[in-house]
Ligand code: NAD
């Protein structure tokens with residue numbers, strides 16, 4: 404039987420590259436697409452020799468053309484870390500809006516099923532904890548994070564519209580903070596920031612008083628959740644994340660213990676509109692997908708730390724702030 408063909412956008416990024424690995428292993432024909440604005444070809448170079456993998460260097464905010472049959476689209480292209488989307492705000496808005504529109508058009512033309520990578524950021528600075536899918540969010544549209552949050556909210560709205568008005572088969576995953584190998588050490592997100600600082604022998608920078616919370620999900624658990632959602636028959640948003648919530652201060656202490664660094668935690672100003680709390684309600688994922696995270700933070704952090712330590716020295720020393 405001919406292989407199913409799947410287009411993965413943002414394929415050279417952290418999550419996109421893990422999705423490429425998974426679908427190649429499942430014997431799909433993977434068409435990977437990326438403009439490399441925040442991604443790195445080294446994340447997928449091991450796949451280039453395979454006959455069921457191909458790569459297109461392309462910006463999906465421009466018209467997307469794929470020859471031949473297409474069965475699935477996973478739209479993961481978008482800057483994802485606060486320092487990235489603050490540096491390239493217009494591209495962030497475009498890939499969430501124009502990029503999503505282009506890919507929905509492609510899905511409609513090819514009769515393909517499309518899953519979009521949404522985010523816990525659609526909840527903004529939430530007034531309830533944990534956050535269920537029914538919560539509409541508390542987002543500042545004109546604050547610095549608005550370019551990402553509103554692009555993702557628009558992305559969900561246009562995806563639902565294509566589903567309702569054009570009958571396109573769509574899936575929406577709301578991803579909560581995910582970590583693991585292939586994150587960029589200097590992308591500014593808290594986990595690579597802390598581990599990078601520990602490895603370089605610098606103090607760990609806690610923003611604000613560190614009482615804000617996050618809930619960190621290991622990448623393998625997330626990929627499994629996405630896989631199950633894609634093959635489910637549910638078109639409304641589903642949270643995928645690990646509900647094990649921790650303050651950033653406690654998280655910093657965990658990283659100090661893990662890395663054995665003698666450096667300390669230092670307080671720095673809290674960025675504007677930084678969410679106070681974040682924890683997924685995963686009742687839906689449990690019920691609909693029979694999914695829940697399996698990897699504890701202790702296990703996941705250990706694997707991720709080993710990965711960062713194995714990087715070449717020039718990568719570890721490079722900081723972009
Ligand atoms: P990443 O920066 O590692 O990967 C994003 C990839 O998209 C990069 O390779 C980048 O070059 C590519 N890209 C960006 N704009 C593009 C464009 N216009 N055309 C083609 N390629 C483009 O980030 P990530 O953490 O892997 O995030 C992937 C997706 O998951 C994003 O949509 C993000 O919003 C979403 N997400 C991630 C998390 C997380 O914790 N990692 C949480 C919520 C949502």
Ligand code: UDP
Pocket residue numbers: 484485580591592593594596597608609610611615617651673674677678
């Ligand atoms: N953070 C921090 N020190 C850093 C980087 C981030 O204390 O060096 C904080 C940040 O203010 C936020 C939390 O860690 O409260 C998670 O930040 P991240 O950028 O990883 O993700 P997001 O805010 O998008 O959840």
